[in-house]
Amino acid sequence: MSALPLHNYLVVGAVLFTLGLIGFLARRNLIILFLSAEMMLQGVSINLAAFGRYRGNLHGQVFILFILTVAACEAGIALALILMLYRKRRSLDVSVWQDLREADQEPTEDEEPLPLPDRVDDLPRLPHAGLEPKHKEETSHV
Amino acid sequence: MVMLLLGAVAPSLMELGSLMLPLVLGAAAIYLLLPRPVPFPTWWGAGLGTLALVAAGVLWVRPGGQIIENIIFYAFSFIAVVSGTLLISQHNPARAALSFALVILSTCGLFLMLAAPFLMAATIIVYAGAIVVTFLFVLMLAQQAGLSDADMRSREPLFSVVAGFALLGGILYVLHLNYDTEPLDQILARVQLAEHQSNTDDMDAIVKDSKNDLLMQLKVLLRAHGMKTLHADIENTIVWPTAGDGDDKASQLERRREQLAKLKDIVVQARSALARGVPQIQPHASHLEKMSSFSGPSAAVPADELRRDKVSGLPQLPADNAGYLGRSLFTDYLLAVELGGILLLVAVIGAIAIARRQGSVQEKGV
Numbered sequence: 001m002s003a004l005p006l007h008n009y010l011v012v013g014a015v016l017f018t019l020g021l022i023g024f025l026a027r028r029n030l031i032i033l034f035l036s037a038e039m040m041l042q043g044v045s046i047n048l049a050a051f052g053r054y055r056g057n058l059h060g061q062v063f064i065l066f067i068l069t070v071a072a073c074e075a076g077i078a079l080a081l082i083l084m085l086y087r088k089r090r091s092l093d094v095s096v097w098q099d100l101r102e103a104d105q106e107p108t109e110d111e112e113p114l115p116l117p118d119r120v121d122d123l124p125r126l127p128h129a130g131l132e133p134k135h136k137e138e139t140s141h142v
Numbered sequence: 143m144v145m146l147l148l149g150a151v152a153p154s155l156m157e158l159g160s161l162m163l164p165l166v167l168g169a170a171a172i173y174l175l176l177p178r179p180v181p182f183p184t185w186w187g188a189g190l191g192t193l194a195l196v197a198a199g200v201l202w203v204r205p206g207g208q209i210i211e212n213i214i215f216y217a218f219s220f221i222a223v224v225s226g227t228l229l230i231s232q233h234n235p236a237r238a239a240l241s242f243a244l245v246i247l248s249t250c251g252l253f254l255m256l257a258a259p260f261l262m263a264a265t266i267i268v269y270a271g272a273i274v275v276t277f278l279f280v281l282m283l284a285q286q287a288g289l290s291d292a293d294m295r296s297r298e299p300l301f302s303v304v305a306g307f308a309l310l311g312g313i314l315y316v317l318h319l320n321y322d323t324e325p326l327d328q329i330l331a332r333v334q335l336a337e338h339q340s341n342t343d344d345m346d347a348i349v350k351d352s353k354n355d356l357l358m359q360l361k362v363l364l365r366a367h368g369m370k371t372l373h374a375d376i377e378n379t380i381v382w383p384t385a386g387d388g389d390d391k392a393s394q395l396e397r398r399r400e401q402l403a404k405l406k407d408i409v410v411q412a413r414s415a416l417a418r419g420v421p422q423i424q425p426h427a428s429h430l431e432k433m434s435s436f437s438g439p440s441a442a443v444p445a446d447e448l449r450r451d452k453v454s455g456l457p458q459l460p461a462d463n464a465g466y467l468g469r470s471l472f473t474d475y476l477l478a479v480e481l482g483g484i485l486l487l488v489a490v491i492g493a494i495a496i497a498r499r500q501g502s503v504q505e506k507g508v
Contacts, residue, residue, distance in 0.1 A: 003417065003418065004207055005323050005417035005418075006417065006418065007317060007321040014313045018309060019172075019223070019226035019230060020230075022306035023230030025298065026176055026230065026296040026298065026303070029238075029290075029293050032229070032232075032238050035277065036230060038242065038273065039226055039242065042246065045253075046252055046256075050256055054457075056449075056457025056458070057437050057439060057457075058437040058438050058466060058467055058470050059470075062471060062474075064261055065467070066478060068261075069486060071269070072268055072489075073485055073486055073489030075273045076276075079280050080493040080496040081496060082284070083283065086283075091290065092235075092292070093292035094297075108298070
């Protein structure tokens with residue numbers, strides 16, 4: 001009996017699940033949050049495939065197919081929601097939505113607050129060369 | 143009796159330590175690697191991570207089995223774990239999406255090893271093909287300036303790492319108790335050592351060692367795993383001959399060898415049952431017989447009656463994986479397939495409804 005023990009596959013599944021869990025809890029970018037959730041699903045899929053293989057039936061694989069289906073639906077809707085959230089607050093940061101928390105919870109505050117963006121550096125600097133051309137007065141579309 | 147069972151369930155400190163050391167190192171590594179405004183030097187986290195993987199390799203990897211199978215399995219698992227770590231510690235979300243694609247590719251390699259070629263292809267197409275590409279599109283639309291400040295920070299890195307690795311420790315401990323063949327391997331090694339001895343005193347010293355009696359340990363282990371028949375076999379058939387029976391040396395040696403051969407047989411059976419994940423406690427069979435045989439033998443069939451491959455001991459699966467999967471889906475799981483289709487339809491409608499811009503383009507603040 002020289003097949004790889006079932007235990008090995010279960011350990012790999014558990015490790016992937018845990019890494020996904022840590023990523024989901026610790027990261028602030030909505031996209032990476034979602035990718036970590038997908039990684040948790042992959043860990044579970046490995047477990048299911050291993051059990052199905054070592055029991056000799058296809059029930060595990062069928063279950064994985066349904067997980068795949070649900071993950072695809074979830075990805076579509078999640079990305080639509082992420083786009084909507086981005087439109088509202090112009091940021092993919094999940095911490096800008098802290099006002100959705102429970103009434104009795106304290107907000108998480110950054111240890112070093114985010115620096116204010118410097119808008120000044122965005123303007124192009126023209127070198128002093130020759131005559132300045134005439135400027136056309138136009139309203140800026142922001 | 144309770145103390146014996148407790149002795150089986152609570153492992154020695156060494157065993158627990160060897161299980162948890164790579165976890166502790168890994169937790170520290172990931173804590174150092176999570177993004178921060180002023181990050182720790184990368185090589186600290188990377189070095190600790192390498193140390194954790196080396197510790198896992200030394201303490202957790204068991205020799206045995208076919209070489210090529212082991213190499214492929216450990217290669218894919220290594221890539222999966224490393225890419226997973228990269229995914230959660232990258233501050234660039236585009237690179238995180240690419241690490242995710244690498245995770246998918248390595249898990250698909252593991253699927254292939256688990257006799258699931260259709261699933262491998264489907265997972266690559268759906269995840270690495272569709273989901274990752276969609277994510278990159280969304281990233282392109284939403285974060286055109288590149289990295290944002292929030293990417294350089296983590297929320298609660300310490301709590302999340304501790305929670306995650308506490309969970310992993312619990313899971314690995316339970317898996318170790320139920321599926322790990324290592325304690326049985328150690329007993330097998332002792333039996334083989336006893337067989338190689340040339341006189342009865344040495345054999346007695348190994349088997350009847352006062353601090354850990356081999357038979358007692360084996361019986362306790364078998365009880366803990368629920369292997370009732372093998373436990374009964376030991377109680378009924380194995381009788382270790384006592385010293386000074388009055389017979390000559392040769393026949394005493396002979397009897398001991400005979401007992402050791404029987405013992406070895408029992409241990410090998412127990413070990414292979416554990417390695418194949420054969421459930422020891424058979425479920426109540428009546429409601430399990432309703433499944434058709436299209437997805438394989440029903441769960442009511444006892445493990446001994448499955449058709450097994452002679453070399454690996456694993457049950458034989460049909461070579462036509464996609465065909466049998468299709469048959470299974472449309473017989474056993476028909477309702478679930480239909481519901482899955484409805485779910486997909488609703489998801490598509492929902493995604494379009496959510497993401498549609500309300501009103502005309504000139505509306506401000508949309």
